[in-house]
Amino acid sequence: GQNIDQPTEMTATEGAIVQINCTYQTSGFNGLFWYQQHAGEAPTFLSYNVLDGLEEKGRFSSFLSRSKGYSYLLLKELQMKDSASYLCAVKDSNYQLIWGAGTKLIIKP
Amino acid sequence: SAVISQKPSRDICQRGTSLTIQCQVDSQVTMMFWYRQQPGQSLTLIATANQGSEATYESGFVIDKFPISRPNLTFSTLTVSNMSPEDSSIYLCSVEVRVSEPFFGPGTRLTVL
Numbered sequence: 445g446q447n448i449d450q451p452t453e454m455t456a457t458e459g460a461i462v463q464i465n466c467t468y469q470t471s472g473f474n475g476l477f478w479y480q481q482h483a484g485e486a487p488t489f490l491s492y493n494v495l496d497g498l499e500e501k502g503r504f505s506s507f508l509s510r511s512k513g514y515s516y517l518l519l520k521e522l523q524m525k526d527s528a529s530y531l532c533a534v535k536d537s538n539y540q541l542i543w544g545a546g547t548k549l550i551i552k553p
Numbered sequence: 554s555a556v557i558s559q560k561p562s563r564d565i566c567q568r569g570t571s572l573t574i575q576c577q578v579d580s581q582v583t584m585m586f587w588y589r590q591q592p593g594q595s596l597t598l599i600a601t602a603n604q605g606s607e608a609t610y611e612s613g614f615v616i617d618k619f620p621i622s623r624p625n626l627t628f629s630t631l632t633v634s635n636m637s638p639e640d641s642s643i644y645l646c647s648v649e650v651r652v653s654e655p656f657f658g659p660g661t662r663l664t665v666l
Binding site: 475477484485486487488489492494531533540541543544545546 | 645656660
């Protein structure tokens with residue numbers, strides 16, 4: 445079957461750095477996505493990786509290793525507004541999005 | 554990018570009734586997707602709606618329970634029929650303008666009593 449694993453919950457301190465990991469096993473691979481979702485709101489797009497390596501976008505970076513079936517989302521200079529759930533999703537060989545359960549990130553002052 | 558609106562934003566419904574959710578996109582798109590997100594859970598794809606053909610449903614979802622319309626390239630509706638408390642969820646409409654960037658509507662928060 446297809447599976448995406450990410451930690452259920454993480455806690456970090458304002459101003460610090462946090463890394464959220466995602467491992468996947470899917471039938472084929474056509475890109476990996478990270479989304480941010482605040483409570484009661486729709487997911488918003490953060491990043492897309494289809495080739496190995498690091499993609500940097502401001503305070504957020506996303507890394508992909510296709511051979512290891514592994515990605516991480518790195519958040520720097522954490523702010524209280526970064527408290528949210530972070531969803532990892534992979535497009536399989538049929539270009540269907542397979543979603544992880546999400547990581548709830550709690551930022552403490 | 555794409556701007557997606559959904560109506561209603563939330564509703565509280567009685568068991569046994571039906572609710573139709575509307576999704577409007579500001580540009581023409583080939584495929585529209587309907588997701589469900591139950592409390593504390595991740596997203597589950599209900600069906601893919603193509604204009605001019607019947608929707609394609611995922612395992613565990615059937616047309617009688619979740620009929621979908623797609624009358625044109627910018628609009629779709631999802632009906633949740635004969636509702637039960639287990640249908641309480643957020644329902645999300647999604648489109649892909651490009652393969653690398655699926656967009657989501659603001660969601661419809663449904664509570665079934």
